[in-house]
Amino acid sequence: MTSHIHCQNCSMAALCLPYQLDQDGMARLDTIIQRHKPIHKRDVLVNAGESLKCLYAVRSGSLKSYTIDDNGVEQIIDFHLPGDVIGFDALANSQHRSYTQALETAMLCEIPMSSLDELAEQMPGLRRQMWRLMSGEIYNSKQLLGTLNNRSAQQRLANFLTTLADRFKERGLSNRSFRLTMTRADIGNYLGLSVETISRILSALQAEGVIDVQNKLVNVLEPERLHELAQ
Known part of the structure; x- marks a missing residue:
């Protein structure tokens, strides 16, 4: 059952927010995480323009993020696999800038931003991991741009x-x-x-x-x- 899955025994912990946290840190992070009900193929997790309330960590399955321009044209900007965290693009103005949709049945961990902010202030290791994940996302975006251009x-x-x-x-x-x-x-x-x-x-x-x-x-x-x- 999903209620029995915790950061301490999740196989994706080394790629996700608990990375480099000790057992106490994992347990504290685990207290704020909500295990999201499964979403199924073509279900939309977040819509562009929605207020940022949570980050989502992918536990299983895969999703895609995309934007839609004024002419209704879709542009895929990322594919998410287990261990990835979704929602960093919303941190700038507290609004999601893209849509995220399931490519198959996926299980997610929901991490409320209000609780995460408070916990990150108390746990430098958690803050560093957030920076690490955000830095990786920026790097991957630049790599993609280089791939498309050259x-x-x-x-x-x-x-x-x-x-x-x-x-x-x-x-x-x-x-x-x-x-x-x-x-x-x-x-x-x-x-x-x-x-x-x-x-x-x-x-x-x-x-x-x-x-x-x-x-x-x-x-x-x-x-x-x-x-x-x-x-």
Whole structure:
């Protein structure tokens, strides 16, 4: 049951807010966290413009964050995996700047901002972890911008796959065989490529023996070659 899952025994703790906290610190953080009920594929967790009340830590499943411009065009800005924290973009003005939607059934921990602010003042380690996570989010955004500006379509997709593989490895999962929870349209939107281009490059990489793709399952056959193509 979700009520029995705590920071102390969560497999994602090393990637999440409890990172580097001692047992007492974890227990104190655990007292303010609410275990969010499961959300299902296509459910919207937060809407752009909503007031910031909580941060959300992903315990299982995956989600995407996106913006919608004045013409109603969606732009995906991030994919969230277990251990990621959602909501940092709202800290500047206490309003969420993007929408976040589940790509599959996901379990989340809800962290009230009012309680988190108070606890962070008392626990420097927690404050440093928040800074660490926010810094990582900024760095990843800059990396994505560099990828979109300076790389070919094949390099963009190869970089996306290698980055995703690394993220799975960080979570104790296989970086050689993993399932894509996002659609090819989502990947294309994120990378600034058409669905046709994504499909063509995947087929080419498969023909070269770099990867094998079966529906949503990706097997990386030559990780070093994939990494070379991403550079």
